[in-house]
Amino acid sequence: MRRFAIVLTAAVALVFAFGQPVIWVQAALVMWDIAAGGTATLWQEVTAPPREYVTRWDDGEGDLYLPAGETRAAMVLVPGAAVLGRDEPRLKALARTFARAGIAVLVPELPEVRRLAVSRADGERVAAALRQLHKWHPGSPLGVAAISYAVAPAVIAALQDDLAPRVAFLVGIGGYHDIEAVIRFITTGVFRPMGESREFRLEPNRYGRWAFLQANASRLGDAADTRLLQEIAGLRFRDSSADIAPLAAALGPQGRAVLALVDNRDPDAVSTLIAALPEHVRREIDGLNLALYDLSKLRGHIILVHGLGDTFVPYSESQSLAASASAARVSLFLVDDIGHVEFNAVNVANAWTMWRAICELLDERN
Numbered sequence: 003m004r005r006f007a008i009v010l011t012a013a014v015a016l017v018f019a020f021g022q023p024v025i026w027v028q029a030a031l032v033m034w035d036i037a038a039g040g041t042a043t044l045w046q047e048v049t050a051p052p053r054e055y056v057t058r059w060d061d062g063e064g065d066l067y068l069p070a071g072e073t074r075a076a077m078v079l080v081p082g083a084a085v086l087g088r089d090e091p092r093l094k095a096l097a098r099t100f101a102r103a104g105i106a107v108l109v110p111e112l113p114e115v116r117r118l119a120v121s122r123a124d125g126e127r128v129a130a131a132l133r134q135l136h137k138w139h140p141g142s143p144l145g146v147a148a149i150s151y152a153v154a155p156a157v158i159a160a161l162q163d164d165l166a167p168r169v170a171f172l173v174g175i176g177g178y179h180d181i182e183a184v185i186r187f188i189t190t191g192v193f194r195p196m197g198e199s200r201e202f203r204l205e206p207n208r209y210g211r212w213a214f215l216q217a218n219a220s221r222l223g224d225a226a227d228t229r230l231l232q233e234i235a236g237l238r239f240r241d242s243s244a245d246i247a248p249l250a251a252a253l254g255p256q257g258r259a260v261l262a263l264v265d266n267r268d269p270d271a272v273s274t275l276i277a278a279l280p281e282h283v284r285r286e287i288d289g290l291n292l293a294l295y296d297l298s299k300l301r302g303h304i305i306l307v308h309g310l311g312d313t314f315v316p317y318s319e320s321q322s323l324a325a326s327a328s329a330a331r332v333s334l335f336l337v338d339d340i341g342h343v344e345f346n347a348v349n350v351a352n353a354w355t356m357w358r359a360i361c362e363l364l365d366e367r368n
Contacts, residue, residue, distance in 0.1 A: 029360040032099055036360075037348035040095035045102060052101030057108075061130035064088060064110040067101035074104035074367035075170075076139040078131045078159075080124075081109060082150035083213070087116040093149075104367055106142065108135045112152075119217035120151045122289030125158030132165055143366055145171035145302075150314065153177025153323075154290045161299050171303045171366040172330075176312055178319035179326060180293040185263070185272060188214060192269040193316035196325065201269075207313040212238045215264045219257075221283050227257030234261065256280045297326040304332045305362050309340040335359040 035045040050070035057066045065088055079097055084090045088109040097107040110131040114121040128146065136144050146169060148156035153174040160169045178184045187193045188210040191203045212235045219231035230249050237244040250261060260283065263275040276284065288294060304327050308320035317336050324334045337359075338352045348356055 025361060025364050028103060029357050029364055032103060032360050032364070033348060033353065033357050035099045035102075036096060039092050040098075045099070049102040052098055052107075054098075059130070059134040061134070062110055062127055064108050064131060065094075065097070067097045067107040067109075069101050069104045069106060072104055073106045073139055073142055075145060076106040076135045076142040077108070077145040077147055077171075077173075078128060078135055078156075079107050079109045080128055080146065080148035080152040080156045081112060081115055082148070082152045083115045083118045083120055083217070085116055085118065087112060100363075103364060106135065106139050112155075115152065117217070117220065118213050119220070120155060120290060122155075122158070122286060124152070124155035128155050128159035129162045129165060132159055132169065136168060141368075143170040143368060144168050145173065145366060147173035147363075148175070148177065150176045151178070151290075154181070154292055157292055157297070157300070157323075158290075158295065161295060161297070166299050166301060169300075169302050171305065171363065172300070173305045173307070173363060174320065174323065175307045176309065176315055176320075177306070177323060178292070178315050179323040180319065181287055181291040182273065182276060182293070183322075184315055184319060185214070185276065185287075186269055187316050188314065189264060189266050189272065190269045193318050195316075195318040196321040202316075204313055204316075208242050209239070210314045211264055215260065218260055218283050218286075221286055222256045222260070222280060223282065224254050224256045226252075227254050227260075231257050231260060292323065292326075297323075298329045300327045300330045302330060303362070303366060304330045305359060306332065306334045307356075307359050308334075308336055310336050310338055311340075333359070333362050 031045040035043045052070060053068040055066045057064060077100065081088050081090060081093050088111055093109065097109055101107050108131055110127055112124050112127055114124060132144065132146060146156045146160055156172065159165060160172055188206055191206040192201050194201045215231055216235035219228045219235065222228045230253055234246045234249050237246055253261060259278050259280060263279065266272065266275055306320040306324055308317040310317050320334060324332045335355050335358060337355045339349060340352060
């Protein structure tokens with residue numbers, strides 16, 4: 003971190019000599035603040051803390067972070083799947099970071115994410131939050147930012163007929179386009195970057211595999227299978243080699259279909275195994291599959307950030323998402339060394355790319 007701070011200080015000095023010093027310096031300080039994850043930084047010393055409120059509206063509730071001074075943009079920040087949801091400390095720190103930059107930030111409550119799942123219904127909840135934030139700040143550029151699998155409901159919200167022309171910017175961090183390709187990746191490790199004639203393979207992330215199982219267990223119509231799959235997921239979370247054979251043997255047809263997909267290692271079998279899932283699970287998966295939506299309806303500026311070494315969602319998914327948003331202005335940033343969404347891993351090697359991405363976002367303000 004000390005070496006990073008030295009390089010940052012040098013960069014701050016250079017930008018005053020060339021280009022747009024204010025926004026460039028702000029982006030450097032914001033980047034440092036994000037990497038710090040809530041610990042003290044220079045950004046916090048030179049800006050006033052935001053005002054924070056728990057707020058409710060007709061269609062939901064959430065946390066609102068208001069700049070101490072002028073509001074220059076308004077953004078819904080969508081939490082990724084985490085048991086703490088909108089209370090996750092790093093998410094709260096991120097909201098404060100951008101509120102200090104003059105952006106009113108609304109973090110909605112999404113009940114599913116606290117169960118490590120994302121639902122098609124979350125798209126409606128995010129849309130409701132965007133509408134409410136626009137009412138509160140009608141003169142400010144409106145945007146939405148989402149993390150990981152929550153990028154899907156954020157995009158679905160931005161596609162709503164009344165919101166598509168209003169959403170000026172959309173930020174996706176470690177998101178996806180084709181959910182079937184993601185399932186293929188988290189179960190077999192296989193993916194194909196755009197422009198490549200061959201497939202690549204990484205070791206699948208153990209957590210991602212069993213998180214997928216746990217997320218879909220609650221969608222079954224068989225309560226016994228739901229309980230057994232959740233128990234299997236819990237065992238494998240704790241010990242990747244735990245013996246699940248007795249539990250698997252007790253599963254009914256629905257549970258066996260879900261476990262077969264999660265246990266599969268053959269990339270060519272994924273489509274068949276998805277087709278064999280219980281109907282309600284397939285409907286939920288299809289509802290979150292951005293490859294089935296017309297993304298040409300997206301307007302404004304789409305800013306996508308993805309780690310090249312991401313073991314939860316392959317970076318090829320952000321490439322595919324960028325290519326599908328044909329009517330939008332798209333900025334894609336592929337970053338080394340940040341894993342999935344580990345922005346505390348900002349270093350000398352990837353600082354330039356991260357800084358450019360933050361500049362693009364800050365430039366969306368009035």
